[in-house]
Amino acid sequence: MPMHVLVLAGGISHERDISLRSGRRVADGLQAHGVNVSLRDPDASLLSHIRAARPDVVWPALHGASGEDGALRGLLDFIGVPYVGSRSDESRLAWDKPTAKTIVSRVGVPTPVSITLPREAFRELGAVGILEEISEEFSGPLVVKPAQGGSSQGVSIVDDRDKLPRAMVDAYTYWDVALIEQRIVGIEIAVSILDTGDGPVALPPVEIVPLSGVYSYEARYTAGETRFYAPARLDEATLERAKQVALDAHRALGLRHLSRVDLIVDGVGTPWFLEANVMPGLTETSVYPQALEAAGYDAGLAYEALAKAALAG
Amino acid sequence: MHDVSGTNLDPWYDSYAARTAGLAASEVRALFAVASRPEVVSLAGGMPYVSALPKELIQSSLDRVLDEFGPQALQYGSGQGLPQLREQILDVMALEGIRASVDDVVVTTGSQHGLELVTKLFVDPGDVVLAEAPSYVTALVVFRSFQADIEHVITDEHGLVPELLRERIAAIKASGRRIKFLYTIPSYGNPSGVTMSWERRFEILEICRSEGILVLEDDPYGLLWFDAPPPHAMRSIEEEGVVYLGTFSKTLAPGLRVGWVLAPHAIREKLILANEAAVLSPSSFSQYVVSEYLGAADWRGQIDTFRGVYRERRDAMLTALDDYLPDLSWTRPDGGFYVWLTLPEHLDSKAMLPRAVKELVAYTPGTAFYADGDGRHNMRLSFCYPTPEFIREGIRRLSVVINGELELLTTFAQTSPLPVANDPAYFVPPSNLA
Numbered sequence: 001m002p003m004h005v006l007v008l009a010g011g012i013s014h015e016r017d018i019s020l021r022s023g024r025r026v027a028d029g030l031q032a033h034g035v036n037v038s039l040r041d042p043d044a045s046l047l048s049h050i051r052a053a054r055p056d057v058v059w060p061a062l063h064g065a066s067g068e069d070g071a072l073r074g075l076l077d078f079i080g081v082p083y084v085g086s087r088s089d090e091s092r093l094a095w096d097k098p099t100a101k102t103i104v105s106r107v108g109v110p111t112p113v114s115i116t117l118p119r120e121a122f123r124e125l126g127a128v129g130i131l132e133e134i135s136e137e138f139s140g141p142l143v144v145k146p147a148q149g150g151s152s153q154g155v156s157i158v159d160d161r162d163k164l165p166r167a168m169v170d171a172y173t174y175w176d177v178a179l180i181e182q183r184i185v186g187i188e189i190a191v192s193i194l195d196t197g198d199g200p201v202a203l204p205p206v207e208i209v210p211l212s213g214v215y216s217y218e219a220r221y222t223a224g225e226t227r228f229y230a231p232a233r234l235d236e237a238t239l240e241r242a243k244q245v246a247l248d249a250h251r252a253l254g255l256r257h258l259s260r261v262d263l264i265v266d267g268v269g270t271p272w273f274l275e276a277n278v279m280p281g282l283t284e285t286s287v288y289p290q291a292l293e294a295a296g297y298d299a300g301l302a303y304e305a306l307a308k309a310a311l312a313g
Numbered sequence: 314m315h316d317v318s319g320t321n322l323d324p325w326y327d328s329y330a331a332r333t334a335g336l337a338a339s340e341v342r343a344l345f346a347v348a349s350r351p352e353v354v355s356l357a358g359g360m361p362y363v364s365a366l367p368k369e370l371i372q373s374s375l376d377r378v379l380d381e382f383g384p385q386a387l388q389y390g391s392g393q394g395l396p397q398l399r400e401q402i403l404d405v406m407a408l409e410g411i412r413a414s415v416d417d418v419v420v421t422t423g424s425q426h427g428l429e430l431v432t433k434l435f436v437d438p439g440d441v442v443l444a445e446a447p448s449y450v451t452a453l454v455v456f457r458s459f460q461a462d463i464e465h466v467i468t469d470e471h472g473l474v475p476e477l478l479r480e481r482i483a484a485i486k487a488s489g490r491r492i493k494f495l496y497t498i499p500s501y502g503n504p505s506g507v508t509m510s511w512e513r514r515f516e517i518l519e520i521c522r523s524e525g526i527l528v529l530e531d532d533p534y535g536l537l538w539f540d541a542p543p544p545h546a547m548r549s550i551e552e553e554g555v556v557y558l559g560t561f562s563k564t565l566a567p568g569l570r571v572g573w574v575l576a577p578h579a580i581r582e583k584l585i586l587a588n589e590a591a592v593l594s595p596s597s598f599s600q601y602v603v604s605e606y607l608g609a610a611d612w613r614g615q616i617d618t619f620r621g622v623y624r625e626r627r628d629a630m631l632t633a634l635d636d637y638l639p640d641l642s643w644t645r646p647d648g649g650f651y652v653w654l655t656l657p658e659h660l661d662s663k664a665m666l667p668r669a670v671k672e673l674v675a676y677t678p679g680t681a682f683y684a685d686g687d688g689r690h691n692m693r694l695s696f697c698y699p700t701p702e703f704i705r706e707g708i709r710r711l712s713v714v715i716n717g718e719l720e721l722l723t724t725f726a727q728t729s730p731l732p733v734a735n736d737p738a739y740f741v742p743p744s745n746l747a
Contacts, residue, residue, distance in 0.1 A: 010350075016343070018343070041350075227319060
């Protein structure tokens, strides 16, 4: 009897649209290899549905809150249904960008200097003083992003300090805590990690070159707007270093099955950790499927292997 | 190892027509995906409340079409549309004072298709289309897709402002550019809800007549008045200089996709050919269903029913706005589907949308209705689809969002004047954003 995988896609996060596309791709890939797949948008009846349907494995192809923050995964643990991806606690830690940066930096992974500020801090301590302090402490361009969330939503690159207030407002529109980070100028790469039971393997790093210069939402999800190089156009030593940094981050965060680690490689070849994604995008324009292809994997087979790994515990 | 070096994931990227430039994924559009969830009160889409249409009325039309006209209804039809339906359309238009010949009516796949056909007939790249501001979002998308140069003409509470229209025409002509037509929704405009006064209709038509500019009158909401009918259609005043777009999407059901164009004979001939080139013929089946419905059902009474439903919802929205956002301003439409809300100066409706979605309420940012990036301080609120209770709850949630955003901006306004948010992406509306 074929394995029954329940793919969850959609949800009510800002990344619903992306999740729907990721879920469909996962479902198609699994079905192509004979897996019995059902696709479902999580709603109020989800838990009772899972209890009744008893799928062998749940694949939460959900991006954004509840999908990646560990909440749903914790509930799946309660019900006792295996699922693909990192466990609840680890997901929660990795999902919060400042927390993830702290954890990986403790094992020696370089990550850009940053400060994390809830919007309350600006209200209590005054925006003028805080922004002046930031301007003095950081030199050069900054990246301002919501502390939680994905798909570049609410992210701004601040080259001009006058634009910092607007960037803060845009970040807080998505989440009440913002991360202000020194911008490292370099080559943007993403390293996909695959672990089907034999330990995590770093797939070929994918270099991301958006035509507009910024890997924005539009650049991510409009085919043709970004050029990808897999493997990245880096020398062998740097490629290996990037893969090692990604594996170190994946292990330090305690992640499982699959992840994508976003890095910037600076002018001297140092890979800097930006963030880790516990459920990377799996759409037609996403990096993870490209990394699988570059490594010679059939995406559907890889997804099936991940589902089997989840089933095996 | 498969070589995927240097791919942009679209092998045809360099082959697309220049007019598709800007057709990109949009963060705003993605946010609307969340609006389809039942937890979200969507004040964004312009979906008619078709549940107010008794199923039996359509069922009996369907049965009669299959019983009496089956082979014809399932066959290709005329590029101009079903003759008996075109006769009946004259009766519908007569309610707005329009007298016309059945020969001048061309049935289209919704009036949206009529809008595209007219634009296709008239607009070459770089031609100017005058559009009232704010303007129906998907009309702007059509004009852009034909590489029109969209020039807005400001409206006030009585519709297009004649003096500003004259000035704009003079400036455009002085620059050597050619104006092809003026686009307007004179009754209960989308998104403004504003109705052009009778005097203004004459004045605008007179200006266009003297300047040799065609008027494209889009009239989806004219029959959906609440307390008193709007002035008669512009086409009732002027025949040769007006192309009129009509639809059954709001007075019957948008799923049938039946609309029409009423055009002067020379334009009509070209429209028929363009219609045939695009779709061969509009759906025979849908046309027979509409025709049977108009022939047998009390369609005037059904329009009255729709008016009652939308009036109640309009009232619910205006009351909720009075209660929850008393310091803001908004239009008070006498018909149609929409209220146009104006925010305090520093609030940006597009930048605020993610927070609104987080609070489980959706609206359409004002920037969608301008070709030039204006409208940041506005939003369109639709009252057509949610129940009065949901409308009230949606406005309450919206007040939480707006007040939170005001507090945030107050915090950061101490630092320096806040520049506007990042440039909006090319806005392609979701399909439910009629």
